[in-house]
Amino acid sequence: MARAHPQLKVLSIFGTRPEAIKMAPLIKALEAEQGIDSKICITGQHQSMLQQVLDMFDLKADYTLDVMTPGQTLNTLTAALYAAIDPVLDAVQPDKVLVHGDTTSAMVAAMSAFHRRIPVAHVEAGLRTGDIHQPWPEEMNRRSIDLIADHLFTPTAESRRNVLGERLQGVSFVTGNTVIDALKMTAERIDKNRQLRVALDRQFNFIDASRKLLLVTGHRRENFGDGFLDICEALRRLAKRDDLQIVYPVHLNPNVLGPVTERLGGLPNVHLIKPLDYLSFVRLMQRAHVVLTDSGGVQEEAPSLGKPVLVMRDVTERPEAVAAGTVRLVGTDPDTIEKGVCALLDDDQLWRMASRASNPYGDGKACARIVDALMGRPVDEFTVEAPDPIPEPIEAQRPVLPLRSASSLH
Template sequence: MARPGLLHGKPPSIDVRTRGLARNGSLHPPFCRRVFTIHNRKLAHVRILSIFGTRPEAIKMAPLVKCLEAEPGVQSLVCVTGQHQSMLQQVLDLFGITPDYNLAAMTANQSLNGLTSRLFAGLDDVLAEVAPDRVLVHGDTATSMVAAIAAFHRRIPVGHVEAGLRTGNMFEPWPEEMNRRVVDVVADQLFAPTASSQANLEAEALTGRVVVTGNTVIDALRLMCARLDSDDAMRARIDAQFPFLEPAGTGRPLLLVTGHRRESFGEGFQQICAALAALAQTGKMQIVYPVHLNPNVRGPVLATLGNAPNVHLTDPLDYPEFVRLMQRAAIVLTDSGGVQEEAPALGKPVLVMRDVTERPEALAAGTVKLIGTDRDAIYNAVLELAVDESARSAYARRVNPYGDGHASERIVASLVGKPFTPFGSHALPGYAHPVLAARPDAQ
């Protein structure tokens, strides 16, 4: 029985195939490793090990893990590395996921090379013990890069969820751009969230192994919004944690801020904080900033904004609390990749504090705007939206290009050889428009 959580799939009995699945879900014989066939509902299991370590990875992998748990013929195992230990556990508890392995690899003041070394040693032991038929990794973290290489060294096939994102600059974001390029080279199955990501992979001669799925973060968001919409007590409990916020529709617009990128450490965060302090002085908005635990972020934020009027600093939020704040927000200011995907699905304008983004689909759709980390650029862009409700409303009418909330189902179908329709071909029956409407009581 699948462990309890938000997602409960009911897949039919099917043949289970591993390796070499193309964009259309067909099997490439040169990559075929083994086929398991169901006879009278008896099935030899294919063992799939999902490896992740950060909170954003956990949010994006959780719906996929639940789909794998519910799939007949799949033995789903989970290894977490503890790259974000405390923040990671919040997500695991929410989705009812109990890891089979926890490396607890993060230590205080650990360098990237030190972390990488610990991850290689720990993951190699796990791979030797589990001997999975396939490893799944997500995105662009140190965990993903090391897990992919460690699996490759043991000749274990790798599937890369959220493959093909690119900025074209190896140092923006750093080290994520290099990490995801390495994983895409190593992986034999590439689950691209969009056609643009697919095109990036094809340009690098990685064609023939790509499936366009949509982004699993929209799966998680769909589930969380449904939970918030149906659970009045949960919504009231969360809202009670933010008594300082003015009532929706009657007060000043809410600016929700997230910022944590390594390339902004130092001068970048000083500029960001200076802009927020100036915006707070205008009195035209409420500002909520859940502050990352990294001291390179917390230091300048607390020093500049700790006593600023109209600024509410919080510790990192659990996923339901953060989604609820996104629902209530009028503007989102971020350097996060995931938030660039999530907030537009709620119809929120997103200002991105970066010079480049690996999510050009959002730029093309007009759901996000790049503004960099310059103090004046941030101040002007936020203030323009804060005082112009019609400009904010225009964002809500634009279509989020990142998914329909069913990417995980496509990935599992691809893994087990079940027919499916790639994301973007057409909407699947009964699926909602990709923009998720906030409740009427949301700001």
């Protein structure tokens, strides 16, 4: 009797809601692969919001860590993660640890595996701003993970050029971003189910269909303090427009919730709502006219839905959509944000150009490519034709820091 081929034991470790969204379709693909024994460990930074994502994709964690405490610093979180992850590695004895992106949990999980000589695969590898302090601490985290990973799953050709230019030891693949897989699955579910759309829209019955909708998300650590006060000032000014309504699902972090509620609460054109589950958020993106965000994932998702995006950061590790014209940087300066939003509201031609559904971040097949790579099969890598750049129409545009590529080092 022929012996069964041993399965590849893969342990996926993540802890935030954005990580869960981007990892969920990949874990579904891992579970469907006969040659892979997939386990999930969640570290629980966004416990309640994270569970919503797992439930939506019908996933169950094998290990759940309890590492969050009130007033926690990055150092105390890092120490708690090291102590909690080590016993999981003992129990699972994985052949490979899979981490995503640039969170502290991803960095600690990768380093914990490295200390045990367990190979690490990094999903969404190669993103760079060129500034170790922006975003902070994410830029350091992702560089550290890339340094020790043996599989580097880069979402775009640009991110792959970054890892090649740094002469990292891992093997790189251009896969596209798994968030586009998640988005396509979710949007198709909404589009094909009228009853679901009606149910989702019922929670947004405060939206006035005669006014343009500005969807806002903000949570970046580097914007805490003056950054969020400036963002609130820009939104306060924009709320004076009769043709606009602002919907802002407010992050529960006190550094966000406090200033946003104090400065914007009670304004008639501003709707501050609780964080949304992913299904509801995708529906809200579908209904938005313009998206204003400091999120990395939203920069990738909204262009797929044909939504112009203004990013409240000075630099971005995702320059591809900036080059395509669907994403623009406005920082946190109130004047710059106001001008950027008003330009898209007042200039229909500019809005149409910026809303072209041109997404350089994926085609919905990233997860299949990653599974192929893990199984040692040939990988049909993701490619995209670069669209013609859109002329520079917004005064608010800020430069993107130059990204290193292989050619810059020769």
